[in-house]
Amino acid sequence: MNKSLPADFSARIAQFDWYQQIPLGNGQLTPGEDNFTESKLPMLQLPEGLSGRSVLDIGCSEGFFGREAERRGAARVLGIDKADHLVEKNALLSEITGSQMIYADKTVYDLDPAHDGIFDLVIFLSVFQHLDHPFRAIDVISKVTSMTAIMEIPVVVAKENDAEFQSEPYSIMRRSKKGRRIFLPNEPMFFEMLSDAGFTAVDRITRHRAREVPGYGARFRQERLILHAHKHETSRL
Numbered sequence: 001m002n003k004s005l006p007a008d009f010s011a012r013i014a015q016f017d018w019y020q021q022i023p024l025g026n027g028q029l030t031p032g033e034d035n036f037t038e039s040k041l042p043m044l045q046l047p048e049g050l051s052g053r054s055v056l057d058i059g060c061s062e063g064f065f066g067r068e069a070e071r072r073g074a075a076r077v078l079g080i081d082k083a084d085h086l087v088e089k090n091a092l093l094s095e096i097t098g099s100q101m102i103y104a105d106k107t108v109y110d111l112d113p114a115h116d117g118i119f120d121l122v123i124f125l126s127v128f129q130h131l132d133h134p135f136r137a138i139d140v141i142s143k144v145t146s147m148t149a150i151m152e153i154p155v156v157v158a159k160e161n162d163a164e165f166q167s168e169p170y171s172i173m174r175r176s177k178k179g180r181r182i183f184l185p186n187e188p189m190f191f192e193m194l195s196d197a198g199f200t201a202v203d204r205i206t207r208h209r210a211r212e213v214p215g216y217g218a219r220f221r222q223e224r225l226i227l228h229a230h231k232h233e234t235s236r237l
């Protein structure tokens with residue numbers, strides 16, 4: 001049964017716009033646009049038991065996935081994002097739920113194993129398409145991952161049954177509505193990026209959210225690829 005939040009907490013939740021629907025521990029959720037408990041989470045194959053593990057959620061927004069890892073037993077969770085308006089929201093969520101997830105306002109490029117440590121599990125969902133330096137980011141992610149990274153990456157897929165396009169590394173560049181360049185690799189190209197960065201094995205989980213690529217209508221579509229990239233063949237999460 002839902003137990004209402006103290007009035008003070010309800011008022012503080014209501015002062016923000018929310019993106020993710022975050023469980024508040026009493027059956028209530030933050031009033032976000034996306035309920036990832038029902039949509040993205042079931043697709044990820046996030047390990048059920050993360051007892052004692054260290055987890056990094058890159059581009060965590062309000063921290064839904066990092067907090068879910070904590071709920072599954074993770075001992076140390078760091079969430080980072082580059083939007084400073086998230087500092088207050090993440091602090092409020094930790095105050096309400098008692099979560100120990102640490103939130104840091106920094107970009108993927110700022111991550112430094114000497115300062116931040118390395119993590120058994122890295123979560124990197126739906127951030128790649130926002131990056132100006134995608135190759136650099138994948139290198140950094142490899143450096144802070146000790147075992148496995150769970151990623152969601154927009155990829156380009158040939159509409160026709162184009163054997164060469166499917167098996168050879170390709171990429172296209174599209175523009176966002178604001179004119180920003182968006183780099184879209186195909187799957188073989190992204191697997192090469194992972195391998196060059198030091199990941200040794202990949203479990204391809206699924207693709208979802210097919211949509212048109214503006215300007216490339218006849219030949220390509222865009223989909224989101226979900227995968228687990230492993231640093232070592234034998235020790236995987």
Ligand SMILES: C[S@@+](CC[C@H](N)C(=O)[O-])C[C@H]1O[C@@H](n2cnc3c(N)ncnc32)[C@H](O)[C@@H]1O
Binds near residue numbers: 058059060082125127
């Ligand atoms: C579409 S949201 C995805 C949020 C969350 N990972 C999820 O799947 O719900 C993209 C997030 O990436 C963050 N982001 C964009 N560029 C980043 C960067 N260079 N370093 C860290 N986070 C970044 C944005 O601020 C935003 O919160």
